[in-house]
Amino acid sequence: MIRFWQHITLRNRFFWWLGGLIILYTVSFFIPFLYPVAIVAMLFFAALTLVDAALLFIVKQPLSVSRRLPQVMSLHDENEVHLHITGRFPAGLRLRIIDELPQQLQKRDLELQYRLPARTSRELTYHLRPLERGAYHFGKVHIFISYLFGLAERKVSIDLEDMVKVYPSVMQMKKFELYTIRRIAHFQGMKKMRRIGHSYEFDQIKQYVPGDDVRSLNWKATGRSASLMVNHYEDEKAQQVYCLIDKSRTMKTPFDGLSLMDYAINTSLVISNIAVRKEDKAGIITFASKVNTVLRADRHAGQMRKILELLYNEKAIPEESSFEHLYYQVRRHVHVRSLLFLYTNFESYYAIERALSVLRKLNKLHLLVVVFFENEEINRYGDQDAGNTESVYLTTFAKRFTLEKQLIMQELNKYGIQTIITSPSDLTIHTINKYLELKSRGLA
Known part of the structure; x- marks a missing residue:
């Protein structure tokens, strides 16, 4: 009996009816002939609730549930999770399904409602959008079933502990792969570049x-x-393409739930895959105050798996970036002229002044493309109309900040350094365009 009550909960409908009966019972104190009606109605309601609850236990195991997860989840993409439910109850049921989601998602309001016909199987699908890389652990599936009058629910908990890893955006990698070689023109935001130079x-x-x-x-x-x-x-084949990813504090700035470093990681995965498909060699270097990881450029069958695992394990470091140390390690590990995509973020003209001498040295040895980010929120703020003195000051400051980014780009271009300045959401498209442009011009 104790176990029976542990698995029974009362639905909102029960409390609505109970509230009506309490009102009827209260009114009966002023209208005496309603008192017997209230007593009979209360007894009938109690019996109805007991019958409704008891009928839920006529089958010991009314449901079986299985959860189907993707082999890996993709960062910042909509990933499908499937619940396969098989009913063994002789009548149709109302289901309220709560899945125990990984704590990284911080999602506590996922509830699926469904009507399951008698003795049938159905598959329900919901979507998750993870914003952190790492291992995600799923817990139990709780199903609340109701039947007939819908006054009571039976709770059925099924232990379905699962783990899935969230990798950099594999979906994005596959998506852009379809539109890269000779079919770029069909994708929004991309254009096919006419060959204007010689390859080797x-x-x-x-x-x-x-x-x-x-x-x-x-x-x-x-x-x-x-x-x-x-x-x-x-096009020259077997050229080395390196993605240099800054992991310092400047890359921890959030945008749409992801840090700038995560956007750089997603784009590095896409560019590396495209490079390998075009028979170039892809490699990764990550750095902050010192170089943390170096994956030498290669194009063999297992290179993309190595890149994926390396990017999966990268974490931001709350330090200042050292471009001097990066230059030393590039000289040490990269021995032939290569195409380098440097993902970083310069917030002020002073920051580029400190790094410019090192970037010029890198550009003499290799073809360097410096990729940094616009601040879309500040740009939008600068476009607003100023209504008072304070807003005039803030709008002017925002416009100055935007102008400073353009000055940084001009300073780099003055010394022959290729640049990409973009919003985080457009990073992948602009980087692919730049890569294909350089290949078509015979510069890379």
Whole structure:
């Protein structure tokens, strides 16, 4: 009997009816002929509730439930979780389902409601959007079932402890892979770049057609064939592409639930995958006050797995970034001219002045692309109309901050350093565009 009451809860409908009966009972003190009616109604209601609760136990195990998780979850994407429910009850049930979610999600309001027909199986789906990398542990599934009058519920708890790892955005990696090679033009925000320079690998000699680069004319072949012939080149293969990720305190700034470092990690995964697909070599270097991890560039079959595991384990470090130490380690580990994507964030002109000498040295040895971020909230604030003296001051400060970012970009460009300044949400698209642009121009 004790166990019976432990698994029974009363629904809101029960308390609504009980409230009505209490009102009827109160009124009966002033209208005496209602008193017997109130007593009979109260007894009938109590019997109805007991019958409703007892009927829920006519089947010992009314339900079986299984949870199906993806093999890995993708950071900052909508991931599907499936609950497969099989009913063994001889009649239809009303279900209220509560799944114990990982504590990282901080989600306590997930409740699924469903009507399950008699002796049938159904699959319910809900979505989760994780904002942290790491191991996520799921707990029990609690199902509250009600039947007939819907006054009482039976609680059924099923132990379905599961663990799934949340990796950098694998979904985003696959999504952008589909639109990269020769099909970039079909994706919003991307454009196909016309080849305007030479790569280093000769492809073939073809007859000249209008639009070909006249600097590629092959005069010897032209003399032999009596028609203009040009050399055609293809992208250099097996070039090294490194993503240099700043893990210092400047990259902990949040945007839409993720830190700037997480956006850089997601984009590094996408760029590395595209580089490997284009037969380049991809590598990763992370740093703060010193270089923490170095994964040498390669393109073998297991390289993307190594990159994924490395990025999965990276954590932000509350330190200042040391570009001098980064330069020393790049000189030590990267021995051939490579394409370097440096993900960092310069908040002031003073910050770029400190780092500029080192960045210029890096750019002499390699093709350096400095990627840093706009502050969208400050940009929006600067676009607002000022209504009083205080708002004039704040708006002016916001515009100055935005202008300073543009000055940083101009200073880098002055010394021949490639730059990308972007909002975090557009980081991946702009970085892919830059990579393909450099490849098409024969600079990378």
